[in-house]
Amino acid sequence: MNKNYIILTALMIVLAGGLLIVPERQKYQQIDPDELLWEIIQPTRYVSTDKVAQLIIEGDPSLELVDVRPAADYEKFSLPKSINIPLDSLLQESYQDYLGIDGMKVLFFSNDDIKADQAWVLAKRLGYDNIYVMKGGLNCWIRTVIQPKKPSTDSPSTEFALYDFRKGAQMYFTGAKTETSGKSSNKKAVKIQRKKKKTAASGGC
Amino acid sequence: MKKHKIKNYPHYINPYFGGLLLGILIIITVYITGRGLGASGAVKSAVVTSVDVVSSSHAEESAFYSKFISDDHSPMYNWLVFESFGIFIGGLLSGAIFGRIKKFRVEHSPKITSKTRLIGAAVGGILFGFGSQFGRGCTSGAALSGTATFSFGGMIVMFGIFGTGYAVAYFFRKLWI
Amino acid sequence: MGPLIPNGILTGNWDFVIALLLGIAFGFVLEASGFSSSRNLAGVFYGYNFVVLRVFFTAVIVAMVGLLYFDYFGWLEMDKIFILPTYLTPMITGSVIMGFGFIIGGFCPGTSYTAIAIGKLDALVFTGGLFLGIFLFSEAFPLFQDFYYSGDMGSPTITDMLGISAQWIAFAFVVIALAAFWITWVIEKRVRKNITPYKF
Structure with missing residues (x-):
C-alpha cells in the first residue's frame, strides 16, 4: 500500500514537472486562409471617404476611427475624434482593448490604403470583426472632402449633389477657423471606449 | 492503516x-x-x-x-x-x-446532544449562506473550482475558509471531539 | 475545441441535462468519499480524519495539471473559461465567515445535499440555515452594498497577481499537496490512537 503511494507521488510530480519542460505553445487564433481570402475580396470592407464624412457629421456613436500612422503624423493632422494606434504597436495589449468592442465599428485609415489594409488583415487574424478600411486614406480624404473639385458643367446631377455634400462637409471640417484650432484639444477630450473584461455568466458558486 | x-x-x-x-x-x-x-x-x-x-x-x-x-x-x-x-x-x-x-438521524459527537448539533448546524448554515454571498461562492464553487481554474479570488477563499477553520477549531472542539 | 458550450460546439438545449449529469457525478464522488458525514469533514481540523484535505487537494492538483495539459494540446482555450472575479475585502470577509460556518455547522453546501440524501437531519437543518443566511443577506443587502462591491480587481488569475506562470503554480501546488498528504498521514495515525471510534 505504501509502495503504491510512493509510485503515485512520483507520477504526479513527473506529470506536473512535465508541464514545466514542454515548450510554450504558440497561442493565436489562425484564421483559415480560405476564409481570410474571402474576407479580403469583399468590397464591403472598404468605406468611402464621403461615407466616413457623413458618419462623422452625423456623430455615429458606434464609429471608432483608428489612425494607424506613426504618432508624429497623427499629432500633425488626423480625422476628428480618431484615436492613434501606430501600425507597429497594433499587437500591444494596451491597444487591443480598443478593438472588438461589442457594437462598435472600427475603421482603419492611413495616408493611403496600404497601412490601413495591413492593419485590417492583422486585426482579422487576431479574430476581430466589424473592422473596415477607409478607401483611399487621408490623401483621398483631402482630395474629396477638404478640397472637392467642382464638376464640369456637363456632369450628371448626381455629381453635383455629391459636390454639394462635399462642400458642406468641407465647411464642417475646415469651415470655421476657430474650430480647426480647437480640434487638437477636442481630440484629447474624446471619450474613448475600452473593452470591458470578458466575464462569463455571473451568479456563481 | x-x-x-x-x-x-x-x-x-x-x-x-x-x-x-x-x-x-x-x-x-x-x-x-x-x-x-x-x-x-x-x-x-x-x-x-x-x-x-x-x-x-x-x-x-x-x-x-x-x-x-x-x-x-x-x-x-x-x-x-x-x-x-x-x-x-x-x-x-x-x-x-x-x-x-x-432512516432520518442526527449525527453528532457522543459528547453533545442532538439538539446542540442541530443548533450548530443551523448556525453554521446561516453563517455559510451569509459568507458565500460575500465570497462569490462556497467551497465547491469558489475554493475548489476557483482554485483549480487558477482564479486568484478562488485561492483567497480557499485559504480563508481552511485558515479560519484551523484558527478557531480549538474553540469549537467540544462540538466534534 | 473546448470549452464546448461557450464555443458553440454544444448548443443550448443540452445545458440542463449536462448540469444534471455533472451534478450526479459530483454528488456521487462526494458521498462515496465520505463527505456526507460532518464528523468526517470536521476531522480535518482536529487531525483525526484528513479525508477532506486528501480529496480536495488531489482534485485541485489533478484539475490544475489536467487543465494545463488540455490547454497545451489545444483542446481547451484557457482564456475562454470563466475565472471567478476577485473582490478582495469582501471575499476575505466572506471566507472567514464561511470558515466559522464550516467548523460550527460541519458541512459545506455541496456536501450537505449529499448528506440529506442519505438521511442526515443535521444536514437538512444546515441547508435550512443556508437558505436563511442567504435570505438575511439579501434583505440586508442595501446596508453593505458598497462593501459588497469594494475591492473589485476584475477577474485576475493567480498568474496575473503573482507573476508566476501557471505551470509553476501547478507544480508548487502539487509539491505542497503531496507533502501535506504524507505529513497528515503520520499525524492521523498518531491522533487516531487516542480517539474513540465513531459510528456513522
Whole structure:
C-alpha cells in the first residue's frame, strides 16, 4: 500500500514537472486562409471617404476611427475624434482593448490604403470583426472632402449633389477657423471606449 | 492503516481515488461548460424564487434580488439548480450502492446532544449562506473550482475558509471531539 | 475545441441535462468519499480524519495539471473559461465567515445535499440555515452594498497577481499537496490512537 503511494507521488510530480519542460505553445487564433481570402475580396470592407464624412457629421456613436500612422503624423493632422494606434504597436495589449468592442465599428485609415489594409488583415487574424478600411486614406480624404473639385458643367446631377455634400462637409471640417484650432484639444477630450473584461455568466458558486 | 481499522467503518472509496475522480470531473465540467462546479448558487436561486413568489414587488425593488430575476423564466431555471439537484441524486446513488441510506438521524459527537448539533448546524448554515454571498461562492464553487481554474479570488477563499477553520477549531472542539 | 458550450460546439438545449449529469457525478464522488458525514469533514481540523484535505487537494492538483495539459494540446482555450472575479475585502470577509460556518455547522453546501440524501437531519437543518443566511443577506443587502462591491480587481488569475506562470503554480501546488498528504498521514495515525471510534 505504501509502495503504491510512493509510485503515485512520483507520477504526479513527473506529470506536473512535465508541464514545466514542454515548450510554450504558440497561442493565436489562425484564421483559415480560405476564409481570410474571402474576407479580403469583399468590397464591403472598404468605406468611402464621403461615407466616413457623413458618419462623422452625423456623430455615429458606434464609429471608432483608428489612425494607424506613426504618432508624429497623427499629432500633425488626423480625422476628428480618431484615436492613434501606430501600425507597429497594433499587437500591444494596451491597444487591443480598443478593438472588438461589442457594437462598435472600427475603421482603419492611413495616408493611403496600404497601412490601413495591413492593419485590417492583422486585426482579422487576431479574430476581430466589424473592422473596415477607409478607401483611399487621408490623401483621398483631402482630395474629396477638404478640397472637392467642382464638376464640369456637363456632369450628371448626381455629381453635383455629391459636390454639394462635399462642400458642406468641407465647411464642417475646415469651415470655421476657430474650430480647426480647437480640434487638437477636442481630440484629447474624446471619450474613448475600452473593452470591458470578458466575464462569463455571473451568479456563481 | 490496517491496525487502526475501526469496526463498522463504512465503505468509503480511497480518498485519493475520490480526489482523482473529482479532479477529472472538474476538467470535464470546465471542458464542456467553460466553468466549474457549484452548490450554494442553487440555494440562492431558491431564496430569490421564494421571495419573488411571496412578494414580487419587493423582489423587483431590491438591488440584490432584481439582479437574478428575469421575465423570461423563473430563477429556478438555472444551471446550478439542476446541478445541485444532481448532487442530491448522486448522493442518493452512492448512498444506495454503499448501503448508507438509513432512516432520518442526527449525527453528532457522543459528547453533545442532538439538539446542540442541530443548533450548530443551523448556525453554521446561516453563517455559510451569509459568507458565500460575500465570497462569490462556497467551497465547491469558489475554493475548489476557483482554485483549480487558477482564479486568484478562488485561492483567497480557499485559504480563508481552511485558515479560519484551523484558527478557531480549538474553540469549537467540544462540538466534534 | 473546448470549452464546448461557450464555443458553440454544444448548443443550448443540452445545458440542463449536462448540469444534471455533472451534478450526479459530483454528488456521487462526494458521498462515496465520505463527505456526507460532518464528523468526517470536521476531522480535518482536529487531525483525526484528513479525508477532506486528501480529496480536495488531489482534485485541485489533478484539475490544475489536467487543465494545463488540455490547454497545451489545444483542446481547451484557457482564456475562454470563466475565472471567478476577485473582490478582495469582501471575499476575505466572506471566507472567514464561511470558515466559522464550516467548523460550527460541519458541512459545506455541496456536501450537505449529499448528506440529506442519505438521511442526515443535521444536514437538512444546515441547508435550512443556508437558505436563511442567504435570505438575511439579501434583505440586508442595501446596508453593505458598497462593501459588497469594494475591492473589485476584475477577474485576475493567480498568474496575473503573482507573476508566476501557471505551470509553476501547478507544480508548487502539487509539491505542497503531496507533502501535506504524507505529513497528515503520520499525524492521523498518531491522533487516531487516542480517539474513540465513531459510528456513522
